[in-house]
Amino acid sequence: MDLNTVAEVCDARTGPVWRPGDYWLGGGTYLFSEPQPRLRRLIDLSRMGWEPLKELPNGDLEIAATCTIAQLSRFGKAWPVTAAPLVEQCCRAFLASFKIWNMATFGGNLCNGLPAGPMISLAAGLDGVCLLRAQDGSLRRLPVEEFVIGAGVKSLGQGELLRSVTLPARALASRTAFRQASLYGLGRSGALIIGALDPLDGSLAITVTAATVRPFRFWFPLPPTAAELRAAILRRVQDEDWFDDIHGLPEWRRHMALRLAEEIRSELTEGGAR
Structure with missing residues (x-):
């Protein structure tokens, strides 16, 4: 779609001063999908030269905001860590064409903040931490769970940029389980x-996304019982936190989230189906 309100596209490397109507441009798959009447200038990040995926000396993985879904998928297939299968599972949750995969970025999916964003699910599920850069050059770190704070709402200041997300080595060594539900065979994730x-201390983390307006991560020092898991979810996720749109009513999303969370608990702690 043409964005007829945009008067200028500039290279982020030139360090343009942020002004009203500016917007960071990554892959642009969302930006160009519908009218954006408030936009006046796009600041293009595509030539920043950030390494898409970097394995750090301590075993952490840094994913640049400009890493495409195609790059992440290829990396995940050859990545020798226990949690690697989760990468492809979340990439496939996009249900998007190869054209989208080759343009859409990891950071763009997080910054859209949509409940069904599978990169939000991946990053929150593996305890990811965002690196954010303000216009004055200062940096701050924020857990992904605290970065997306509502449906389409992010903890970003004016002109602040998501530079990367780091996944900790300990999470990458974890055995993972994945469940997704949709109202349609090729529909958007409803849960x-x-x-x-x-693997070190036997603790269990269950992360609920898509069913809720933002990610909710539940950590248990010891694997909970089915009743304890259900109670923890219902105690923390309030009625208004269950997402409501054409892709699923809140009651259905709550039911599926509880059901799938129990399936995961059973699989990881009681030797259920894998």
Whole structure:
């Protein structure tokens, strides 16, 4: 779609001063999908030269905001860590064409903040931490769970940029489980639940996304019982936190989230189907 309100596209490397109507441009798959009447200038990040995926000396993985879904998928297929299958599972949750995969970016999916964003699910499920850069050059770090704070709402200041997300080595060594539900065979996720069992201390993390307006991560020092897991979810996720749109009513999303979370708990802690 043509964005007829945009008067200028500039290279982010030139360091343009942020002004009203500016917007960061990554892959642009969302920006160009519908009218954006408030936009006046796009600041293009595509030539920043950030390494898409970087394995750090301590075993962490840094994913640049400009990393495309195609790049992430290729990396995940050859990545020798226990949690690697989760990468492809979340990439496939896009249900998008190869054209989208080759343009859409990891950071763009997080910054859209949509409940069904599968990169949000991946990053929150593996305890990811965002690196954010303000206009004055200062940096701050924020857990992904705290970065997306509502449906389409992010913890970003004026002109602040998502530079990367780091996934910790300990999470990458976890055994994971993935469940997704949709009202349609090729529909948007109505519930996407991820489990991660820590190999060192046996703790369990269950992350609820898509069913809720923002990601909710539940951490248990010891694997919970079915009743304990259900109670923890219902205690923390309030009625208004269950998402409501054409892709699923809140009651259905709550039901599926609880059901899939229990399936994951059983799989990771009681030797259920894998």
